[in-house]
Amino acid sequence: MDKKVWLITGISSGLGKALAEAVMNAGDYVIGTFRKDAQIEAFNLVNRGRGHAIFLDVTDHEKIEKVVSDIKRIDVLVNNAGIGFIGAVEETSTEETRTVFEANFFGVLKMTQAVLPKMRAQNSGHIVQISSHGGIKAFAGFGIYNASKFALEGFSEALAQEVAPLGIKVSLIEPGPFRTEFASSGLPEAKKVIYDYADTAGAFRSKLKGVHGKQEGDPKKAALAIIDLVNADNPSLRLPLGKVPLMTIQMKLDSVKADLEYNREVAENVVFKS
Template identity: 65%
Template structure:
């Protein structure tokens, strides 16, 4: 069979919804998750060919294990896992409470990690699979006012980079998709804001907060084009570990690489002389 079975989290809107629709259009089987039962029921009532929807809050680790067992029992396998569900958050580091930090890390890191761990035994048994981690250009380069979100995506990038090396012998591939700004609800209803604000950060984190809210719905990235790019990557013979999406992502990631290279050049002699 040339078709694949996809599991995509968070298909109610944005990139998740666009990718789910693109997968169905291609003719593959799409299993999607929603956080609300009404969304699941409405989706399943449509009886769209080659689809199924399940209720899942990725912060519920017990539910994750149950869902994966149900899906693999019912459909036999999962060829592609897309960890798309997550949240955005804006606030200066000093402004942000630990509870707010945990609320970001639960879906963006811990939930994604747990779902990845739950799928891996099945992919190892079938000796194939592809895990798509929806990261961000903010998973490579940090921005003032975005530090907690950046930290959650940096963490995602770190474990996924190691994971790719660990599972390669089993025929499992891992790709970090790193979009720049896309026309989704990320900068709208999907964006969390620190409850505390400190005037001293108005020219740094405050500017970013205002700018991000102002571009909602006007971002350069097209979720449909991004979805097709992800599908093409999955079907390519040698998918890469990272895939930036959008002009802004290319610019910001290159800025990070240039910054790191500059620091390496500056401290190269000191680093070499520090070895005893």
Template identity: 60%
Template sequence: MVKRIWFITGISSGLGKCLAQTVMEQGDFVIGTFRNQIQADSFNSSHKDKAIALVLDISKPEQIDNALQFIKQKFGRINVLVNNAGFGFAGAIEETSMEEVRNVFEANFFGTLKLTQTFLPIFREQKGGHIIQISSHGGFKAFAGFGIYNASNFAVEGFSEALSQEIAPLGIKLTIVEPGPFRTEFAGTSFHQANVTINDYVNTAGVFREKMKLVNGRQEGDPEKAAKAIYDITNLDKPPLRLPLGKIALLTLRSKLESVQADVDDYRHIAENAVFCER
């Protein structure tokens, strides 16, 4: 059986690290990314013949192009692309500066979009492959104090849902993974907050900020189990478009679906009347 080649961004810690380890244990080959050369060198010395690490900042398009050229020259193919790199951000909408918004979107949205676009020609030439977009349950439902992060993941889910329809006839698969809270560094060293706080939002966005501090290290999700679940869906002939992970994620998605359904049902008469009528 031919080893599959995985390209996984952000494997220094958390879900990315666990996924890289799972992929190697299952006998596939990992090309993983770090933002630190020392970390990349250490990884390479420990995983010869099983994986290779590259230094990549996904907010820098030229580094993404260089990564593609490296892969084409050394391997000539890619089987699974996992867009995992990114970071969390808390702050009320009014508290968040445009510079902070742009930083979130550069990493969480534009980097993911650029990587996806860059690898699509390889997948099209192969007539196959699987794109895994690591989003969040917060990419499906928004929370007060999490709005900019929500928006960046909503954007990822929006283009990914459209892309899945565009590439399906070409034999290329796509899955959006929506984890709930997992015991990674997402709520710790990887978490950013708006520099400004406004007292009027202390009982909304402020509550969320404090909650993120308290849950760090106590989240329900096991990243090793999440990694195995992600690996397993790449073996399916018909993987899901969306894969929520964790009990909280399931509750989040159901809550959003119920809310939307209620609005559709309660205001259907208004929607139906907003059309041209023949006289």
């Protein structure tokens, strides 16, 4: 079987880096994106024949078109690049919100749209969206990040139905806390702080900062799980990764089910009577 060509965004660290290394070790070819020239040079120096690094900021839509058009074949697209953000909804400015959505939603959407014509022409392909358990369940202090991942989940769920007859697969990866740089001191947060949210969003800010280096998830194991998913005959639409997302996603499902049952009579009574 020929090598698969994986296009993975954001492979400088964390899950993206672990996945790129695991894919190359498994014998497939990686085209990975960085935002620093020095990282590109270092990657290309040691991975000749196994992978190739290119410069790309996923918020640059014109650059996305150029990058994708220059690649002959793409078997797997992994939309990994993105950013975190903490802060209460009221604390967050419109500018801060747009920054999150440009990376986590619009950049992913544009990458997906740019790659789809190639996959349609091939009658094959797999689009892997790195979402989050926070794309299913929201948390106080994480609302804007949650919103960006909810949006990602929404269009990807519809996309999966649209492209299935064309031989293209879509999967949403929903990690919990992983031992990456996500919760490091560089994690973006709302500049404005409102004291009234100290016990909710404020507590979440402190908690998230405190877990750095202690998260349950192992990026190397997650990378292998993603490769197994891509190689499966019938991959699932969603893949939660970690014990925490198993708990939080189940909490969301239980909450939705409880609201559905509680309001069933009300819902049924608002329709026209035949």
